[in-house]
Structures are given as C-alpha cells and as structure tokens.
Amino acid sequence: MWTPIRTADGSWTLRDETLGQACHSLSGAWEQARLRYAGPCRVRELGLERGVVRLLDIGTGLGLNLAAALAALDGTGARLEAVTFERDAEVLSRARELADWPAEVEAWLRSAHEALGGEARVGVSIRLVVGDAREQLPAIDELPFDAVFLDPFSPQVAPELWSEAFLAEIARRMTPQAVLSTYSASFAVRLSLARAGLVVGRGPRVGAKAEGTLASREWALPPLEGRLQRRLERRRGSS
Numbered sequence: 001m002w003t004p005i006r007t008a009d010g011s012w013t014l015r016d017e018t019l020g021q022a023c024h025s026l027s028g029a030w031e032q033a034r035l036r037y038a039g040p041c042r043v044r045e046l047g048l049e050r051g052v053v054r055l056l057d058i059g060t061g062l063g064l065n066l067a068a069a070l071a072a073l074d075g076t077g078a079r080l081e082a083v084t085f086e087r088d089a090e091v092l093s094r095a096r097e098l099a100d101w102p103a104e105v106e107a108w109l110r111s112a113h114e115a116l117g118g119e120a121r122v123g124v125s126i127r128l129v130v131g132d133a134r135e136q137l138p139a140i141d142e143l144p145f146d147a148v149f150l151d152p153f154s155p156q157v158a159p160e161l162w163s164e165a166f167l168a169e170i171a172r173r174m175t176p177q178a179v180l181s182t183y184s185a186s187f188a189v190r191l192s193l194a195r196a197g198l199v200v201g202r203g204p205r206v207g208a209k210a211e212g213t214l215a216s217r218e219w220a221l222p223p224l225e226g227r228l229q230r231r232l233e234r235r236r237g238s239s
C-alpha cells in the first residue's frame with residue numbers, strides 16, 4: 001500500500017506502508033532526482049559527448065529519477081536507453097494517479113511514464129523489468145551501462161539490494177568511466193562497492209542529507225575523507 005506525501009519542493013513521493021519508508025527525502029523528491037542522480041552520473045555530459053546514454057536504474061519507484069535523466073538530456077539531441085527494475089508495479093500506477101505536480105516535473109514524468117508503458121518515443125527507450133532486481137539483473141543482456149542510479153529502500157529494510165553479490169553484479173555491467181550514485185553513505189555499502197572493484201567517492205549533499213556515495217572504476221570522483229579512505233583500503237582485502 002502506497003501513501004502519497006508532498007515533499008518540500010512541491011513534488012510528490014510515495015511511502016510504502018508495509019516498510020514504513022518513503023521513496024524520497026521529504027526535503028524534495030525532484031531535487032533529489034536531479035541533484036543526487038542525474039547530475040553526478042553526468043547524464044547531460046554523456047549525452048553531449050556520445051549521443052546516447054545507457055542507464056541502469058535500480059528501484060523505478062515513481063519514475064522520478066528517469067524523468068530527471070530525460071530532463072538532463074533536454075536539448076542535447078541524445079538518446080536515453082534505460083533498463084529499470086521495480087519489485088511492485090503498483091507504485092507506478094499510484095504515481096500516475098497523482099495530480100498537481102510542479103509543471104516542469106509533470107512534463108518529464110509524463111514522458112518517462114509513456115516510455116515505461118512501452119509507447120514508442122523519439123530518443124527514449126525505457127525497459128521496465130518487474131520483479132526482484134537480484135533475480136532479474138543477471139538475466140539482462142543490455143550491457144555495459146554508462147550510468148547507474150542505485151536507489152533502493154534503505155539497507156535496514158531492503159538489505160538484499162545492498163549485498164556485496166548484487167553490487168558486484170552491477171559493477172560488472174558498468175563501463176570503465178560509468179558513475180554509480182546512491183544516497184547511502186554507510187561504510188558497509190562503500191566497502192561492498194570497493195570490493196566490487198570500484199573506486200568510492202563522496203556524493204553531493206542534497207537537501208537534509210549530509211552526503212551520499214559515488215563509485216566508478218576509472219572516472220575521477222570527489223575523494224572520501226582521508227581517514228575513511230584508509231579504513232576502506234584496510235578492510236577491502238579482509239573478510
């Protein structure tokens with residue numbers, strides 16, 4: 001069961017009442033989608049450089065992160081090719097029922113939902129995979145990806161999507177320059193990303209959240225604080 005909540009920037013999020021967790025920070029769902037995901041993953045820059053952006057989106061939710069990716073590509077002429085995973089398709093139906101979005105968000109969200117619904121659209125292809133991402137990801141053959149939005153529920157309520165094995169499965173599908181972004185700054189998550197062969201960096205502050213995490217094989221990221229980096233290095237090789 002999903003309950004709508006209006007966030008501080010006027011955009012909506014939905015709360016999963018079974019888990020007691022909202023899909024976004026209440027300080028601004030659209031802000032989070034743009035500043036936590038589309039921006040740090042360099043969606044616009046990739047579009048301008050390559051003309052196509054292949055995106056792996058974990059946790060489709062309302063589709064806001066996908067909408068932010070489309071907004072970031074506005075005017076670039078680049079194509080978005082995304083694969084997105086969602087366990088509960090009802091969240092998308094509930095998102096479609098929500099009215100009175102800020103105008104800018106509504107337009108991009110509508111485009112994302114049309115593509116998610118399989119409508120043919122110039123410059124966009126979004127494949128929705130419904131089911132548990134852990135089981136479904138190994139079966140997909142679109143690879144590698146230029147960017148990864150890792151946006152599951154928190155490790156406390158959905159530990160399966162933060163496991164070392166699942167993160168390694170994602171890392172294996174990233175180009176050397178691809179950037180993964182997530183809101184979690186937990187040491188355990190960072191360690192799993194490092195053990196998956198990625199270099200871990202600091203994600204931006206967004207809203208009320210102090211910092212998130214970025215990870216890439218080769219793209220230069222804002223470094224972690226020195227002591228934290230050394231601790232990560234020490235722990236990376238040990239079990």
Ligand SMILES: C[S@@+](CC[C@H](N)C(=O)[O-])C[C@H]1O[C@@H](n2cnc3c(N)ncnc32)[C@H](O)[C@@H]1O
Pocket residue numbers: 022023024033058059060061062063064065066085086087088091131132133134151152153158160161
């Ligand atoms: C934080 S919300 C994602 C918000 C979304 N990125 C957006 O832009 O609106 C997390 C989503 O992950 C989904 N989810 C939870 N466990 C999952 C699993 N094992 N596999 C796939 N999706 C899952 C939830 O149903 C929820 O919609």
